[in-house]
Amino acid sequence: MASAQVTGTTAQRPHTDGGAGSRGRARDWAEIQERMLVPLYQAVYRRLEVGPATSLLGLGCRSGLALLLAAERGAQVAGLEPEEELRELAEGRHLRVAAAGGIDRSEQGVPRSAYSLVTVFEQLTYVRDPARLVVEAAGRTLQGGQVVLASWGPPERCESASVLEVARRRSGRAQTPDPFALSAPGVLELLCAGAGLRPAGSGRVSCPFAYPELDSAVRGMLATGLYEAAIEEWGPALVAKELEEALHPYVQPDASVRMANVFRYVVADQPR
Template sequence: MASAQVTGTTAQRPHAGGGAGSHGRARDWAEIQERMLVPLYQAVYRRLEVGPATSLLGLGCRSGLALLLAAERGAQVAGLEAEAELRELAEGRRLRVAGAGGVDRSGQSVPRSAYSLVTVFEELAYVADPAVLVLEAAALTLQGGHVVLAGWGPPERCESAGVLEVARRRSVRTPSFDPFALSSPGALEELCAGVGLRPAGSGRVSCPFAYPDLDSAVRGMLSTGLYGGAIEEWGPALVTKELEEALHPFVQADASVRMANVFRYVVAEQPR
């Protein structure tokens, strides 16, 4: 496998008012929210037949659940994650995850710059210029290998859209990035084509957000990092109150909370 230093673009990303690690919410992400995207991870891995022959890099891998699922399939995995709290949780899962400059906790670089699969499952919603991130993903992919980009589906298909609106409405001085900015038809494919990748398929996956109670739902949504700017401007009490109000229509008879959502992914090939 080709070897070179992993670039630091991902580690230097500007977050939408702070990542999932901000305000001490990394563990809520790992314990509550991350599992909501398991159907997306598994759908991609099934489609690409991820297994022992796969070398996988997760860009913006967060606390590493997607990497862990790929490793269980036999893949060789590594990750890049900017948030130190999230990176520590991933390392607790015995995953090799690097931060700034592609350096892991032991001080060693993650050197493999050519992977058969590079995934960008959550990161696109957190960067100011997604094209730069996709260019990085392409540069780290073997010829004939694949890049996977994923994001929210159309807002009209996502019941969480109104809950996420709290972040936009309350982030005045620190505008939040729009998580649905790339949900329009062809947007992800255009990003791939712009860096020379060849689209090789796409799919939509149902990812319901389900929580045992309202408190877990609030903690889970806050852990996404999309509410960081709102919290900084208005404080956690007000943002939490508005989140509870926005979540109220989705509270079930047993006090659990459930929101139907659709996520979309695109598979692109690095030409030989």
């Protein structure tokens, strides 16, 4: 069970209208898409031996599955999520998740301003200024603690790349962030070094995106948040239609949909 509250982040995702559509996509994230990244979460937690001695802050924790998995290992977890709909879903899982203006306090009421582990599993994909977000993560990490940054792997190793291209093609002047901008070798390490962190290792994790049928695949991909600008520009029906077409090469004989993907993470130390 999560037990700590946290303050808000300065980094934000692209604007959504907060209406029924975005709320439905938030639920689709929690019910369909979030589990696709479980291999990434678990690989990091195993490598860092996350457990009762860990105080963990998830920056951009979305609906909180990564926090739940850490809490099951005994970690004291907290989350930060700027989107209200996702934050409500995390709170429905009995997690302590805040947006801007929260106050860090431990379960005993002792102020907490830093954590032994800060994870940025998804948010780097959404922000305009990743370096600023990494500086924030470093500032919330205890001396001797660690920061984990994650991103998509190389596009040639990710079958979802062609499907994500729909977001870029239909985003208009909003210029949706490139999900593969940080996938080149050494980019995450440079971000860490620029924030005063010391890169201490990295890894690649296979995260196949698998859905029982095409409708779930469309809803899951729309829930990533990368299509918001395209939806505002063209409407959800047209974007969903193009997604169906892009997904057709990955439909299996049993009507399920499967795309092989690789995600990359970097572990960095906060010097003492």
